[in-house]
Amino acid sequence: MRRTPSRRVLAAALLVATALAPVAATPATAVRTVAADRYTKDDCPPYGLGPELTARLDQAIEDVRRQAGIPGVIAGLWLPGRGSYVRATGVADTATGEPMTTDLFMRIGSETKTFTVTALLELVDDHRIGLDDPISDYVDGVPGGEGITLRQLAEMRSGLFPYTSDPDFIQALEGDPNRTFTPQELLAYGFRHDNTSAPGEVFQYSNSNLVLLGLMVEKVSGLRLADFVRRQVLRPAHLRHTLFPRGTEFPNPHAHGYSDETPSGEITDATDWNPSWAWAAGAMISDLPDLRRWAEIVATGTLLSPETQAERLKTLPTGFPGTSYGLGIFETGGWIGHNGSLPGYESVTVHLPAQKATLVLLINTDVRAQGQEPSTLLARAITEIVTPDNVYDRPIPPR
Secondary structure (H helix, E strand, C coil): CCCCCCCCHHHHHHHHHHHCHHHCCCCCEECCHHHHCCCCCCCCCECCCCHHHHHHHHHHHHHHHHHHCCCEEEEEEEECCCEEEEEEEEEEECCCCEECCCCCEEECHHHHHHHHHHHHHHHHHCCCCCCCCEHHHCCCCCCCHHHCEHHHHHCCCCCCCCHHHCHHHHHHHHHCCCCCCCHHHHHHHHHCCCCCCCCCCCCCCCHHHHHHHHHHHHHHHCCCHHHHHHHHHHHHHCCCCCECCCCCCCCCCECCCEECCCCCCCCEECCCCCHHHCHHHHCCEECHHHHHHHHHHHHHCCCCCHHHHHHHCCCEECCCCCEEECCCCEEECCEEEEEEEECCEEEEEEEECCCCEEEEEEECECCCECCECHHHHHHHHHHHHHCCCCCCCCCCCCC
């Protein structure tokens, strides 16, 4: 999920491929067993996919990595009854050549939305809010807020202008990526514009929706969003390596991230940029084993009542073939979950209920290639091999 209008696509793709070409030959490294099986007995034994399929996956990932100019990739695929595939390839730091490994913390961007919306739905289960409550009951000053429901915010059908498309916001963020934004400052950039549609009419991906939901959670719970998510989502889910940062903190070890979201369009190290601009929509950090666990929890509703999970999974068309969107979650090719992108990092965390399969991808660039997010290219290449009847075809519109 990106914050600015599409630009520099072809030039950026050529630039990153040229700039990162020296690291293309880095070999894949196998998973560390402790990272693959942190919490429970694993029903997807390592190397169970067999040497031929493993070799095909190695080659597909390396081909995409080279073509898209991705510095490093962490990939995890778990297929119960068949086996697992967990690899890291490329580099975590282009300056030192430090190899990518499977045990790194990574920024997960818009996958944060699955945590914020889970917090929302837990409040629904506790009968403290209703999905069809207007946001004006909880947050003042929302344009047309009396007619915009919490459900419409979560399903990206509020009609509110996305603050990330405001030129002054883009200039402020690119001019000082270390700046701390408050949620109120973020919303102000969007609220200066007219709403783009009536509530419920049109799907429009917008971080404004999630910032409002984050403020609602704080108002109802009396806690900071980060504290509520930690207590009510991360702890019950046993996600010990997932956090909602207060500022620019980034646990070690982590990969360096590379982005072209700069005034000049040049690629730079964005590792320590402040993610406060994304807050409830995209600020969180996690790692491979935690996201493996989270993928199934989100798709199956472990933390929610069956009735509330059913509401979450009522997906509607997005206008993009093959992809529909529910409450902070998408479905594409049978895969359920979310992807994420913010300067320097991209991720995909999805679960395929039909096969109880899980796919997690973490990469350290958000520079587009072939007009698409590089994480999408990887997910498509992997699923074409292992689940040809369920191909991860296209994520929700990223910008």
